[in-house]
Amino acid sequence: GQQVMQIPQYQHVQEGEDFTTYCNSSTTLSNIQWYKQRPGGHPVFLIQLVKSGEVKKQKRLTFQFGEAKKNSSLHITATQTTDVGTYFCAVPRGQLTFGSGTQLTVLP
Amino acid sequence: EAGVAQSPRYKIIEKRQSVAFWCNPISGHATLYWYQQILGQGPKLLIQFQNNGVVDDSQLPKDRFSAERLKGVDSTLKIQPAKLEDSAVYLCASRTGTVGDYGYTFGSGTRLTVV
Numbered sequence A: 001g002q003q004v005m006q007i008p009q010y011q012h013v014q015e016g017e018d019f020t021t022y023c024n025s026s027t028t029l030s031n032i033q034w035y036k037q038r039p040g041g042h043p044v045f046l047i048q049l050v051k052s053g054e055v056k057k058q059k060r061l062t063f064q065f066g067e068a069k070k071n072s073s074l075h076i077t078a079t080q081t082t083d084v085g086t087y088f089c090a091v092p093r094g095q096l097t098f099g100s101g102t103q104l105t106v107l108p
Numbered sequence B: 001e002a003g004v005a006q007s008p009r010y011k012i013i014e015k016r017q018s019v020a021f022w023c024n025p026i027s028g029h030a031t032l033y034w035y036q037q038i039l040g041q042g043p044k045l046l047i048q049f050q051n052n053g054v055v056d057d058s059q060l061p062k063d064r065f066s067a068e069r070l071k072g073v074d075s076t077l078k079i080q081p082a083k084l085e086d087s088a089v090y091l092c093a094s095r096t097g098t099v100g101d102y103g104y105t106f107g108s109g110t111r112l113t114v115v
Helices: none
Strands: A004-007 A010-015 A017-026 A034-037 A045-051 A057-058 A061-065 A071-076 A083-091 A094-100 A103-107 B005-007 B010-013 B019-024 B030-039 B044-050 B053-056 B065-068 B077-079 B088-095 B110-114
Touching: A004 A083, A010 A017, A017 A083, A017 A103, A034 A071, A045 A057, A045 A061, A071 A083, A094 B044, B005 B088, B010 B019, B010 B065, B019 B030, B019 B110, B044 B065, B044 B077, B077 B088
Parallel strands: A010 A103, B010 B110
Antiparallel strands: A004 A017, A017 A071, A034 A045, A034 A083, A057 A061, A061 A071, A083 A094, A083 A103, B005 B019, B019 B077, B030 B044, B030 B088, B044 B053, B065 B077, B088 B110
């Protein structure tokens, strides 16, 4: 089946530093979604990418979809303590299949 | 717009007991999902409903798990009998299912502990 690998599993950054998480698929994706889950919370939809090479921005968050539509990244510029949580990519595999997530810790 | 409502928030049961979770999706959302999220992992789909019909239950352990959405609105997920490995957060999600509606809206989940 379609597998999606997400790296890194954990990331600790100092507040103000940048952060990037990557999602890689062995097969071409029709689209990819990103979610954020705060500690003790539930996943919250952030964005969907559809087009090859697509780049979308939400304030300090930049989402990219690879040219081959096999990988995607989420980059946060100048992290803040409010960015703490686990970031998941999710891909359509029949139904929506979530990656294992990257847990971000921001040290004040 | 009200969110996806789930209850209870927490449940502790002994193994071999039964438990039920309830979900009320956002009004008008035809598609409803139940996900299981084990600590440290991403959510894993258990079952998808479109209105009151099952679309995908291929990953539902049917020997112990069951789910229904009789009137196409709220839904219940039941586990009988529970095993220790069923300890997880059970998330309900919904979306309209129409073209252009991408993201899933999740409820706060039910945290199940089986002891």
